[in-house]
Amino acid sequence: MPEDRENECCNQQKGISRRGFLSTVGVGTVAAVSLGSAPAVPDAPAQEIHAGEDAVTINLRVNGTARKILVEPRWSLLYVIRDLLGLTGTKIGCERGECGACTVLIDGQPRYACLTFAVEAQGHEITTLEGLMDGEKLGQVQQAFLEEDAYQCGFCTPGQIMAVEGLLRQNPNPTIEQIRIGVSGNLCRCAAYQHIFKAAAKAAELRRNGGVA
Numbered sequence: 001m002p003e004d005r006e007n008e009c010c011n012q013q014k015g016i017s018r019r020g021f022l023s024t025v026g027v028g029t030v031a032a033v034s035l036g037s038a039p040a041v042p043d044a045p046a047q048e049i050h051a052g053e054d055a056v057t058i059n060l061r062v063n064g065t066a067r068k069i070l071v072e073p074r075w076s077l078l079y080v081i082r083d084l085l086g087l088t089g090t091k092i093g094c095e096r097g098e099c100g101a102c103t104v105l106i107d108g109q110p111r112y113a114c115l116t117f118a119v120e121a122q123g124h125e126i127t128t129l130e131g132l133m134d135g136e137k138l139g140q141v142q143q144a145f146l147e148e149d150a151y152q153c154g155f156c157t158p159g160q161i162m163a164v165e166g167l168l169r170q171n172p173n174p175t176i177e178q179i180r181i182g183v184s185g186n187l188c189r190c191a192a193y194q195h196i197f198k199a200a201a202k203a204a205e206l207r208r209n210g211g212v213a
Helices: 003-013 018-035 077-084 140-147 157-170 176-182 193-208
Strands: 056-062 065-071 103-106 109-112 125-127
Touching: 065 077, 103 157, 109 157, 140 157, 140 193, 157 176, 157 193, 176 193
Parallel strands: 056 125
Antiparallel strands: 056 065, 103 109, 103 125
């Protein structure tokens, strides 16, 4: 029997299931998904990027910090956030404005980073997933997603969290229908929508009650 097949059989005999495994490591998993990168270095430098002759210097304000960056005019905000700033909580999905995995907040409004040029973002406040945290403490929306199990594979989770965050900044007490509309631009291929809706409602409750459910 091949080694991989043998290990699989052994795991099944021991009663190890996907749900059991997730329940064991759930907190660590969601923390990693919510951070998008190692928590000790949320703003780690990315690989060296060489800009072309038409590059320009822009000033961005990301998560409350001013950043001066040399970019090419064609570069998307998604590319700059991930590859130049190392903030990998913002995910690469379809890169054509369909899935919402790259959602960030610009002046508090959810925007697809893949459809936004970095040069367009000058003079605006940009908030990424990492900016919702207080040190090592999860933000209220992140905490609600953890408590309501509002994820499966977790790839869409950062974008879903940012969409809910943007919704609650505009409407602190949304109805379930308003929540549905608020996250309608974010796709979950695992179809965890009911849990996402519950997480949004829980986050609104946490925000109203000062972080206490």
